[in-house]
Amino acid sequence: MPAQTLAARPGHWLWTCRAGFEPHLYEELEWAGANPRLLGEALVESEDVPSPPPAFARAGYRVVTSLTGRTPEETAEEAARAVMALPGRGPRVVQAFTPDTPRGNTLTAPAEALEAAVRARLPSERLLDDAQRAREAGALLVGLCVAPDGVTVVGAVPAREALSLAAGGRRRMKRAGESPSRAAMKLEEALDGLAFEPGRGDVCVDLGAAPGGWTQRLVARGARVIAVDPAKLMPELAANRRVQHVQESAFSYAPEEPVDWLFCDMAWRPLEVAQLLAKWGRKGWVRHLVANIKLPMKDKNPVLLRVRHTLREEGGWEGLTVRQLYHDRDEVTVTAHRMK
Structure with missing residues (x-):
C-alpha cells in the first residue's frame, strides 16, 4: 500500500472496495490482465475494465481528471469544467464520496461541500437528482472521489453500465426494527x-x-x-x-x-x-x-x-x-x- 494516496490517471479506471480487500481486488484485476495499481486504502486503479466485472469492486469510474494541491474553490471550478466537457447530451448524476476507511470518513463534510459546489456550477437542466432513475433516463454517473492526502478524482460511467447507482458503491440499507439480523x-x-x-x-x-x-x-x-x-x-x-x-x-x-x-x-x-x-x-x-x-x-x-x-x-x-x-x-x- 502506498504511504500516501496516489492520483488516478486519466483514461484509466478507478475502483472502490471494502477496506482490507484491496489485495483481492488487485489480484482479480491482475488475473484479468487489466494492469492494476494500488492507489490507497479502498482504492485501486486499472487500465481496462475486465469481463466479467471484478467481484470485489463496489463501484468503478473511468477517470476524467485527478486534482491535487488545489484550494476547495479551485477544485470545484476544475471539476465542474471536467463534467461539462464530458461527451453526450444526456443528464448527469453528480455524486461525491470518500473511500470507506477511517481516514476517508473524516472527509465527508468536504465531499458534501464539493458536490454542492460542482452542482451549483452546472446547468440545472443537465442534472438528475434521483440516482435510482439514472438507468432508465440514460444518465451519466459522475463520481467525485475526495480521498486523503489532498487527492480528488473525477470519474464517470454510464448508469446502465455502472456496478452500483450509489455514490462510491456504498448502498446503505436501513435496518428495519423487526429484522432479526444484518x-x-x-x-x-x-x-x-x-x-x-x-x-x-x-x-x-x-x-x-x-x-x-x-x-x-x-x-x-x-x-x-x-x-x-x-x-x-x-x-x-x-x-x-x-x-x-x-x-x-x-x-x-x-x-x-x-x-x-x-x-x-x-x-x-x-x-x-x-x-x-x-x-x-x-x-x-x-x-x-x-x-x-x-x-x-x-x-x-x-x-x-x-x-x-x-x-x-x-x-x-x-x-x-x-x-x-x-x-x-x-x-x-x-x-x-x-x-x-
Missing part, C-alpha cells in the same frame, strides 16, 4: 440492484432460512415462502400463512414443483453451496437465484473462479453476477436466472 439488509441491497424483484404471487424457496431474516423481507413483499431449515423460525414467521417451514437440510430438500425464486444465505463451505445451487439450475427447479456465499480466509479468488465455473457450467445459470456488496463482509452475493 441478513435482511444484505437481501435488500441484493434486490435493489435487480431489474425486478419477487412480489405478490411469487413462490420463493429460502434455503437455510432460520431465524428468518430473508424470509421476513420476502413475505413483506407479498411472496409465498418455503423456508427450509432444521432450526426454528421466529414465532411470528412460523405462524404466517404465507410461510411453509420445511424442517430438513437444504442439501436434501427438493421442491414438489418448480418455483419462481431461490434464495440462500447459509454459513457453509462455498464450493458445496455452489454445487447445491448448480443442482437447482441443472434440474430446472427455479428461474431466479439470489445467494450469499461465504469466502475462506485465504485463496478467495481461486474459490470464486470455481464458484463461477460451477454455477455456469454445471448449473446452466445465465446472467451471473458475483459482487461483494456494501453489507457483505467475508462473502459475496450471487444473482442469476434460468430461461424457461
